[in-house]
Amino acid sequence: MNIQRQQVRSVQSPDNFVMNVPAHHPSYLGFDYVELWVGNAKQAASFYKTRLGFSLFAYRGLETGSRTWTSYALRQGEVTLIVSSALPPDNDTFNAHLARHGDAVRDIAFRVTECESTYDRAMAAGAVSVHPPQEYVGTHGGIVIATIKTVGDTNHTFVERSGNGTTFLPGFVTINDPDPLDRILASVGGRSLDHIGLNIPEGDLGSLVEWYERVLGFHRFFSIDDSIVHTEFSGLRSVVMADSSERIKIPLIEPASGFRKGQVEEFLEYHGGSGAQHFAVLTDDILASSQALRERGVSTLKVPSGYYPRLREFLRVRDIKLQEDIELLAQYDIMVDFDKNGYLLQMFTKPITDRPTAFFEFLQRRNFEGFGANNFRAIFEAIEQEQERRGNLH
Structure with missing residues (x-):
């Protein structure tokens, strides 16, 4: 049976990250x-x-x-x-x-x-x-x-x-x-799976993107590289693959060389190779979800100091209004990303197993379809704080 390759048209997202829109692929x-x-x-x-x-x-x-x-x-x-x-x-x-x-x-x-x-x-x-x-x-x-x-x-x-x-x-x-x-315990309020992230060794990204296009008929929804996402210790390249309806999104993530050991390398080492690292769950009220998770004893990633003062200054300069109180966002370590249409709220659990190989993300979208790219550096820094505690940041 011949596979019909779908035509796509590229569009540019507000922050110069490449996104693609499929023509059509059923199923x-x-x-x-x-x-x-x-x-x-x-x-x-x-x-x-x-x-x-x-x-x-x-x-x-x-x-x-x-x-x-x-x-x-x-x-x-x-x-x-x-x-x-x-x-x-x-x-x-x-x-x-x-x-x-x-x-x-x-x-x-x-x-x-x-x-x-x-x-x-x-x-x-x-x-x-x-x-x-x-x-x-x-x-x-x-x-x-x-x-x-x-x-x-x-x-x-x-x-x-x-x-x-x-x-x-x-x-x-x-x-x-x-x-x-x-x-006794409050509902966490997760609604649906937004995406599942797969980590792979450096050098495998191009072939795996091609595999999802050829075998599953997925298209490139979003991409970013280490020129934008890096810290002193780590960098990554990522392409988000999606089906034609964009109900399924799978970020494919590889580490970028030239840095010290980052969170993707740590995953690959302890997982023993490629696999699923994080599960992103949509919620309609991330503050309520965060409070419920904390009351249930879930440890969440601590946002680096300095993030919320920078966020306040950004909001002031751009004259952007949030529906949420920044003090509450800071209390629950919830990060915010923006584009011209809206904003994204996201928070992360610490690893859910002894091996530092899997975690949950909870997110709320307010007319925002991106992946929090402007928060990637802060997320990396937050993860690196935990890596240092584990003795794996070297």
């Missing part, structure tokens, strides 16, 4: 779920519920007839995570993944209109198959799923759903058992 409806392979799925699920405010809604394990996997499916708004562990001790694929990467993302799944045609297009364009389309029909609808490999040990699964949508995935049973802590 993708958004993120479906993200699956992490972890050492103890039950305990990981408890962490995501109590600390990050997710709710358990589906399960598979010995009690449901699964003899090989135990998995907990959790949801917050439209954000769906699965944490899975292998049950038999001789699952070599799982054991190798866990030993190399620690608790880490295995699969980033996309909701599609037609699984088979999406898979066929990808295979014709050179994708490596994990498993071809498989159809499962239940009393509440059908599911067709297929999986291909992407960078490192990460996969992409295509999920086509029909019927009333109450069936999650084959082998899972629905769980309706509210956590008692939900009556």
Whole structure:
């Protein structure tokens, strides 16, 4: 099957970062779920519920007839995570993944209109198959799923759903058992996945961008390089890939040489190569989300001193009004970026595992579609403060 390459037109964003707009490419409806392979799925699920405010809604394990996997499916708004562990001790694929990467993302799944045609297009364009389309029909609808490999040990699964949508995935049973802590703790309020960042070694960016264009029909949504994003210690280059509807956005990030060890190199070292580093969750009220996370005991990244005085001066000179109180933004370490249309509010958790390899970003968009590029230096400096504490800034 021949892949039809989509025509794109380049436009210039306000801060000279390249963005692209696709002509058209059907099929993708958004993120479906993200699956992490972890050492103890039950305990990981408890962490995501109590600390990050997710709710358990589906399960598979010995009690449901699964003899090989135990998995907990959790949801917050439209954000769906699965944490899975292998049950038999001789699952070599799982054991190798866990030993190399620690608790880490295995699969980033996309909701599609037609699984088979999406898979066929990808295979014709050179994708490596994990498993071809498989159809499962239940009393509440059908599911067709297929999986291909992407960078490192990460996969992409295509999920086509029909019927009333109450069936999650084959082998899972629905769980309706509210956590008692939900009556005590405030909702975090995450609404949907905005993007998922993939870190890769230096030199791999160009080929991976081409892979997402050729195999998945994605286009370049946004790009930035180390001439803009760098500190004394680190720099990066990034291209954000998006589907035609721009419901799926995946920043591809490589380190830039000529600096000391930065946060991307730290990730690659402790993750054992390429993989997903951060999950960006949209919220309608970042102040409420930040307060809820703090009350749940989530450690967040401390914004460098001097950021908020510079922000106040910027707002004064540009005569920009925020709906939020800067004192509250500073209290919760929330950063702000602007363009001519609006602004972005964003905050970051510290790593959520012992290996410094994964974190969450929570963001609120006020008529702003960029990626907080004007905050990248401050974000790097904040991360480098933590790297220095870990002895990894050298």
